[in-house]
Amino acid sequence: MKKWEEKLRQITPYVPGEQPDFPDMIKINTNENPYPPAPGVEKLLKEMDTKKLTLYPNPGAKLLVDELSKQYNIAPERIFVGVGSDDVLGMIFMTCFSSDKPILFPDITYSFYDVWADLFRVPYKRMPLDENFCIKKEDYLGENGGIVLANPNAPTSIAVGLDFIEDIVKNNQDSIVVVDEAYIDFGGESAFPLLEKYENLLVVQTFSKSRSMAGMRIGYAFGSERVISAIYAVRNSYNSYTMNYPSIVCGAEALKDVAYFKECTAKVIATRERMKKELAELGFSFPDSKTNFLFATHESVPAVELFEMLREKRIFVRYFKTPRIDNYLRITIGTDAQMDRVVEVLKEYLEKR
């Protein structure tokens, strides 16, 4: 190793999930929304004055933050925005977990939490879910450096209620408690109302799932003014202008179309409920999903076999080669037509086998 190489940060590369790109594929592997963004976004892009691109964007993404403030009825000073909820969560890890005590999160959850903890040298402890993939509340009541819970959890798709979250927040008023609500709009109960009572709570959401804008990279967090300003202090010391002009204006525009948002999430939920029945009939079981995906295991056929069979048919689902969940598939809810095709392919395969 050369001397300059010794000065490089040694890190095990995190490999991002597969993003296949075939014209005829059914891509239900990364929980994207099958419906396009609100129609206003297209109109806005068509009419965009590119002269605006010559200028630095507003560092606080004011237009976007003001619209979030209006839609959610919360002060702009209590909103942080970032380049997807990954950026938001990464900044939260960098800002809020400066303690020697370990932060706590489940053993099966969003796979980035331990990656951020390693990157920012935050000690952590993974608390095992129970045998039904449920979070054990008592695990989160001891001393800690912070708590991160995805609700609904991923990839399990299981949601806990508001009382459950409140118990954890109430019993951890010496730490920051982060509730990562990437999938909340598909039927979960948001911790948002608790923000009025607890200064140490952060609620993180994203435009990537329910708002059909994964490609625009917009995430946001709600919290107390004190915590949000601390996150901005770190963010501004890294990059003062993270949100580009298109993401600011298109994000604000998408938020305005409440009817379209409700229509799309209702469609996804309806398709999901139908899929629960259809997959159960094929011998699958799964937790009661409150997300835009099902976390399914088959009574007799190994998940990896189904994963590979589907892949050959250009149907991409997610398979985790991870202890405890390596016999499950994470299947994103697509359009009805896409789901019909998935059921057809599975049925045909299972009958023949």
Added chain:
Amino acid sequence: MKKWEEKLRQITPYVPGEQPDFPDMIKINTNENPYPPAPGVEKLLKEMDTKKLTLYPNPGAKLLVDELSKQYNIAPERIFVGVGSDDVLGMIFMTCFSSDKPILFPDITYSFYDVWADLFRVPYKRMPLDENFCIKKEDYLGENGGIVLANPNAPTSIAVGLDFIEDIVKNNQDSIVVVDEAYIDFGGESAFPLLEKYENLLVVQTFSKSRSMAGMRIGYAFGSERVISAIYAVRNSYNSYTMNYPSIVCGAEALKDVAYFKECTAKVIATRERMKKELAELGFSFPDSKTNFLFATHESVPAVELFEMLREKRIFVRYFKTPRIDNYLRITIGTDAQMDRVVEVLKEYLEKR
């Protein structure tokens, strides 16, 4: 202080520069380009298929990286892209300066270097420029944890030649040497040719100045495959999808229009050279700028007085209340019409005073 507050990272908030927004203003305070992005960008936004926004963007921003590869004739594996050159430099600080020895940069330079060093707990030493604001080469020949040089330097506007940079890179083959070339397209000599010889060199550039796209947030670095892959390992452990879909496709499109790029930079350079004469006649002096700004001091009137006078006329220039440079104004080169107005206002004020 509450107990959860003690767990927050204590950081002095970095305050981003002023972004005034008046319809009739002349905004020449943040070195933006007065000309719009390449016409292809507008066309592309008009025709953008918003269905693409539902999907996560390509994590490696392949379209953009491939176009950079083509235009600069360098392998794609040797290119890193980020959300403006601030993101690129921030990731470089996080990745490349993991040593106990101090990194070195000038005392007067881009004001973010010490902010990143503080954020990522990298020890650093500021090496004083000489009395003419020139970098003293001998300061960079001792042991160190890395070197960061802006060339041309900001806010001084002074460029050094390729031999100067090569001497520093050649004598520092145990460290990563970063050359921050945000302003290189306005007349400086890029260190790009040295990349063939030195694996420890990183050359950083941006779309914010010469490509008129500060609002799109695109920066990039060229380096050896080994260093670039180390930066991506850290980046992917923070946020796998930093570049949104519009920035990837519009960035690639802008790169293709070489003629427009040359035309715009030539216009800025011509206006700058004219301004050198006009400002000299008004009693200003300044280093020989190779950037899109002039770093000017007046023979009798204090910079702060001129700054405030211009501000009242809605002409925004940059003033740094910093030792050694607090009698200078940094004036971005705008259109000819904007510059005529600036000269007119200055002339009128200086004559009356």
